[in-house]
Amino acid sequence: MKQILYRLFEHQYLYRDEARILLQNIAEHKYNESQIASLITVFLMRNISVDELGGFRDALLDMSLRIDLSDYPFVDIVGTGGDGKNTFNISTAACFTLAGAGYHVVKHGNYGATSVSGASNVMEQHGVKFTTDVDVLRRSMDACRIAYLHAPLFNPALKAVAPVRKNLAVRSFFNILGPLVNPARPEYQLLGVYNLPLARLYTYAYQDIGIHFGVVHSLDGYDEISLTGEFKVALSGKEKIYTPEMLNFPRAQESDLYGGDTPAAAARIFAAVLNNTATEAQRNCVLANAAFAIQVVCPEKKIDTCLAEADESLASGKALTAFRKFLEANG
Secondary structure (H helix, E strand, O other): OOOHHHHHHHOOOOOHHHHHHHHHHHHHEEEEEEHHHHHHHHHOOOOOOHHHHHHHHHHHHHHHOOOOOOOOOOEEEEEOOOOOOOOOOOHHHHHHHHOEEEEEEEEOOOOOOOOOHHHHHHHEEEEEEOOOOOHHHHHHHHOOOEEEEEHHHOOOHHHOOOHHHHHHHOOHHHHHHHHHOOOOOOEEEEEOOOHHHHHHHHHHHHHHHHHHEEEEEOOOOOOOOOOOOOEEEOOOEEEEEEEEHHOOOOOOOHHHHEEOHHHHHHHHHHHHOOOOOOHHHHHHHHHHHHHHHHHHHHOOHHHHHHHHHHHHHHHHHOOHHHHHHHHHHOO
């Protein structure tokens, strides 16, 4: 590790195979926490390369517990985290909105590393028991069109660095990796990123992987469509800048999307969205993210049609029904 750190300090880059071996060694606890923290710091000071990202991804997928749900064509909605905004669980609420609208979803998530509540926190707050049992996951998909994969159960390398990430409380290259290592290998994915260079990096990565994708970034720094200002959407083959007004939404304020000081507070907001008792800004934000995820799956649909589908899922209670059936299958 010492030699690798010296190279990185001198602004050199790792080859893909070097990055793969490095992450394998991290998972096998061959480095101490100070060395891992130094490595994380390097990638905070410069952008990760496509080869480095590919090598890290190769290592995680090689070591992950494989789960085959390929007979359900499914989408994942995820953010990189690390935007420092501490929003409520927007992508998780959007996942249940999609399930209510008739789309299959396999959500890959974790505890919050740079925010109060990650997807796994809000799931636990509602009594969800995490599992690797494929029969349970299949029953969940059959019951409500959604399954949840708790990242540490499937990716030992992510579990190995969890204490360091939590203690540093800053974004890291593990935030970048997380969306790319869903062990069920989604056919479709909507990803939120916290800056434009990352959007370009992921576009190259997705093209290499060969899945249908959408990458979104709010230009004021959110790793999701926040509706607080302009946002960029990059779908397979096209890019466009949107304003909230183009979707007939009013602009939200940062305070409108605050996730609270505890996982319990974030879980209450999440439940309010599905129960149709959330604020207009909270609900609109979930609808916007869900709509663009629908467009990833069905690129022939106009965004107005996708928004109408998402809105009907929430307004009719179908999203809430999907969530209740999910709790029954995973409790």
